Amino acid sequence: MITMGVNEIREAYLRFFESKDHLKMDSFPLVPKEDNSLLLINAGMAPLKPYFTGLKTPPSYRVTNCQKCIRTGDIENVGKTSRHGTFFEMLGNFSFGDYFKEDAIKWAWEFVTEVLKISKDRLYVTIYNEDDEAYEIWNKKTDVGASRIFRLGKEDNFWEIGQGPCGPSSEIHYDRVGIKVNSVEEFIKAQEEDKIIEFWNLVFTQFDKDENGVYHKLPNPNIDTGMGLERLATIMQGVNNIFEIDTVKNILEKISSISGVKYKNSEKSDISLRIIADHVKGITMLISDGVLPSNEGRGYVLRRLLRRAARHGRLIGIKDAFLTGIVDEVIKMYKGAYPELEDKKDYN
Ligand code: SER
Numbered sequence: 001m002i003t004m005g006v007n008e009i010r011e012a013y014l015r016f017f018e019s020k021d022h023l024k025m026d027s028f029p030l031v032p033k034e035d036n037s038l039l040l041i042n043a044g045m046a047p048l049k050p051y052f053t054g055l056k057t058p059p060s061y062r063v064t065n066c067q068k069c070i071r072t073g074d075i076e077n078v079g080k081t082s083r084h085g086t087f088f089e090m091l092g093n094f095s096f097g098d099y100f101k102e103d104a105i106k107w108a109w110e111f112v113t114e115v116l117k118i119s120k121d122r123l124y125v126t127i128y129n130e131d132d133e134a135y136e137i138w139n140k141k142t143d144v145g146a147s148r149i150f151r152l153g154k155e156d157n158f159w160e161i162g163q164g165p166c167g168p169s170s171e172i173h174y175d176r177v178g179i180k181v182n183s184v185e186e187f188i189k190a191q192e193e194d195k196i197i198e199f200w201n202l203v204f205t206q207f208d209k210d211e212n213g214v215y216h217k218l219p220n221p222n223i224d225t226g227m228g229l230e231r232l233a234t235i236m237q238g239v240n241n242i243f244e245i246d247t248v249k250n251i252l253e254k255i256s257s258i259s260g261v262k263y264k265n266s267e268k269s270d271i272s273l274r275i276i277a278d279h280v281k282g283i284t285m286l287i288s289d290g291v292l293p294s295n296e297g298r299g300y301v302l303r304r305l306l307r308r309a310a311r312h313g314r315l316i317g318i319k320d321a322f323l324t325g326i327v328d329e330v331i332k333m334y335k336g337a338y339p340e341l342e343d344k345k346d347y348n
Contacts (some may be wrong), residue, residue, distance in 0.1 A: 001118050004236045007336055009116075010066050010091065010229060016111050017093045020103075023060035025091075027068045027338060029289040031298065037162050039298050040070045042089035045165070045203075051096045052165035052222050053208050061098035066091050066229065066337060068285055069317035072301055076131045079274035080282075082194075082241040086305065087282035088099040089229040097220030099312040100285075102137050104202050105170065105276045106225045109142040110247060112200070116236065122175045124148045124196065126185060128157035128168035134204070138170070150184045159203040165222065166209050170202040174235050199235060203255075247333040251277045254329040259314045279309040280323060284330040288344040 002011065014024050028047035032038045041047055044067040050056035051063075067090045077084040112118050125144055127134040138149050144297070151157075158330045160166035177195045181187045190196040205222040206214040233245040243252060252263050255276050261269050286302045293303040306323075313322050335342040 001069045001116065001236070003238070004116070006245055006333075008228060009233055009236060010089070010337055012115055013091045013111065013218050013227070014064055014066065016115055017062075017064035017107070020062070020107055022062040022064040022093055025065040026064050027066055030070055030286055031289055032290060035289055037164070038260055040301065041067065042071045043067075043161055044069065044092035044226045045094065045205075046161075048094060048096075048224075049164045051094075052205055052224070054097075054219060058096045058311065061096050062094070063096070064091075064093045068289075068338065070282055070286070070301070070303075075304075077273040078278050082243075083231065083234075085230060085242055085278045085281075087278065090230070091227045091229055093223070093225050095223035097222060100221050100223060101134055102141060102205055104204070104225060105134065105137045106141055107263050108172060108200060108202055108225065112257055116232075119234070120144065121180075122148065122174040122178070124175065124181070125170060126150045126152045126157055126173065126187075126198075127155055127170045131157075131168050131170070131204075132135075134168070134170050147182070148185050149218055152184070152239070154159065159201060159224075161206075163209050163211050164225065165205045165207070165218065167204045167206040167221070168216070169201050169203040171198045171202070173189065173198045176235075197231065197235075199231050201225065234347075243277060248277055248281075251281065251326065251329050254326055258322050258325050259313070259316050259318045269316050272316045274313045276326065279305040279312075280326045281330050281334075283309065283323070283333075284327050284341065285338070287336070288341050308332070 002120055018024050032041055038046060046181050051058040052116050069088050069090050070086055075086055078086055091330040113120055125138055135149060138144055139146050157169050159169045173196050176197050179190055181190050205224045206218055208218055209215050230242040230245060234240060234242060237245055237267050252273055253271050256262055263270060263273055283305050291298050291302050293299055293306060331341045331345060
């Protein structure tokens, strides 16, 4: 395996799928357009829903992008665990009625093993219980090996979020510690113990779920894959915490230099440092996408992030307004991928 920075991984991924004739699109803004079911974009495929359902014609039938996402459902866990964050980036390749399972699986395997060069003896895949087609492809068209393919139920390998396009999925997992598992029970246990982590979700989108929970078969099956960039970066950098990957570490260091509080000094101050780092990323991205603090909706999400970041700033002893200095560091780390950050710098 090679070591790669966050910005390098993002580039490598987009270039790989461009080489497979995908149109590279910019991230959509965090504020959804014409979608009342969502407050903020929370998955790479969310802004692409009209292309999946056939409501709109896509600019290309194969698309790749790195999408800015925010999820605040687990906000209380941020900073306390190694992998919770509110803002994250989702790498994705999408097919709108074009290629399906076979290419999606083969290309995912090629990217992981030949571009990222992740060792095959550290990889496992899971598929939906009933998905024999996915099993055959993994088994016959890649060299993952039958002993590394496990079948799981709907709660693990069927993807849906609210209403809209959904379907069975197949996930790629990384063994962080080098344990060899031989059965699905051992696999599940290793996952629970955080020894094996999922990092890429390939969704075979073939249904559209309506507001009453009814699944309608889509006229053409689609592909929607999502790989959390931060999580992948932990693998590629040999760390076990999204706050220790290169870009976020730089933001943490900036907060340390402003506050005089070093990271890894105490668990209590580390939690505050991590919360500030995560939230300022989200704040910067939301403001550059035009969100303003308010008492409801997405403005409330922003307000909550601002208040929590400010409170944790006070908890580690910062007396003055301090967020601007950190925002500058966030912009420095991410403006290559999201030029709007630099263009809208004055909003922050
Ligand atoms: N929709 C799937 C996810 O968000 C794959 O992109 O994980």
